[in-house]
Amino acid sequence: MATWGYGNDNGPATWVKSFPVAAGTRQSPIDIVPTAAKCDTKLTENPLTVNYSPEPAMELCNPGLSVKANIKSKSVIKGGPLEGEYKLEQFHLHWGSADKQGSEHTLNGKMFPAELHLVHYNATKYSSFGEAVDKPDGLAVFGIFLKISDKPHQGLKSLTDVLSEVQYKDKSINIKQEYNPVCLLPDNINKYWTYLGSLTTPPLCESVTWIVFEEPIEVSEDQMKAFRALCCGECGSAPIVDNYRPPLPLGNRQLRASFQ
Numbered sequence: 001m002a003t004w005g006y007g008n009d010n011g012p013a014t015w016v017k018s019f020p021v022a023a024g025t026r027q028s029p030i031d032i033v034p035t036a037a038k039c040d041t042k043l044t045e046n047p048l049t050v051n052y053s054p055e056p057a058m059e060l061c062n063p064g065l066s067v068k069a070n071i072k073s074k075s076v077i078k079g080g081p082l083e084g085e086y087k088l089e090q091f092h093l094h095w096g097s098a099d100k101q102g103s104e105h106t107l108n109g110k111m112f113p114a115e116l117h118l119v120h121y122n123a124t125k126y127s128s129f130g131e132a133v134d135k136p137d138g139l140a141v142f143g144i145f146l147k148i149s150d151k152p153h154q155g156l157k158s159l160t161d162v163l164s165e166v167q168y169k170d171k172s173i174n175i176k177q178e179y180n181p182v183c184l185l186p187d188n189i190n191k192y193w194t195y196l197g198s199l200t201t202p203p204l205c206e207s208v209t210w211i212v213f214e215e216p217i218e219v220s221e222d223q224m225k226a227f228r229a230l231c232c233g234e235c236g237s238a239p240i241v242d243n244y245r246p247p248l249p250l251g252n253r254q255l256r257a258s259f260q
């Protein structure tokens with residue numbers, strides 16, 4: 001397959017041709033059914049802790065199928081379902097062409113307009129992201145749902161205000177003001193679901209401990225419009241929208257909850 005994407009001829013249903021693991025037993029995303037989750041007190045005995053640092057000149061880029069911020073500073077997480085310390089590598093988003101769709105994980109079958117992913121790698125066990133990316137305990141990704149409100153999200157505003165400067169594929173800029181990604185997290189990070197899954201894009205490595213927060217962050221319609229104005233290629237190319245993989249079966253996996 002030339003290049004994978006989200007269109008009819010190269011979308012999620014076709015990925016298995018080049019990436020057989022797409023038919024694997026620990027694929028992501030999944031539909032989160034809270035009543036099917038097992039509340040695990042071990043998750044709260046060792047609370048999830050986030051120690052993010054300000055990023056001096058954060059690089060924001062358009063790789064063509066999402067918008068991505070690359071992190072250089074030492075921002076780490078540990079605890080909860082994680083053994084060891086995981087270092088923030090990048091964050092990116094998935095969004096819809098309309099508010100009724102866009103997230104990858106769903107909640108009781110409901111899609112949110114968008115989903116933010118903060119990608120971390122196991123820096124205790126592996127010396128780089130590249131080494132960790134295909135290991136069963138290599139990665140941890142925060143999944144944060146976005147919902148529409150009449151107020152813009154201040155933390156995301158530093159990014160949505162400059163998305164026009166990375167409108168086309170392979171464009172990148174540095175955010176002038178220092179930026180601490182902690183501003184992207186919901187207020188309550190003690191309520192989350194966690195399960196063993198995969199990257200949601202090729203190569204779909206089954207290497208991710210997913211941590212999906214119950215509390216969404218709130219963004220404005222104008223901020224959603226800014227994401228939908230990003231282009232897949234150069235001037236005149238199609239907008240980046242509906243860059244989400246639909247949910248896969250949970251199968252024999254246990255979905256755990258950090259709360260009742």
Ligand SMILES: NS(=O)(=O)c1c2ccccc2cc2ccccc12
Pocket residue numbers: 066092117119133139141198199200201208
């Ligand atoms: N959607 S995703 O978080 O699975 C994901 C990654 C996950 C782990 C490691 C690297 C990843 C790179 C991605 C690049 C673009 C979109 C999703 C990506």
Ligand SMILES: [Zn+2]
Pocket residue numbers: 092093094117200
């Ligand atoms: Zn993602």
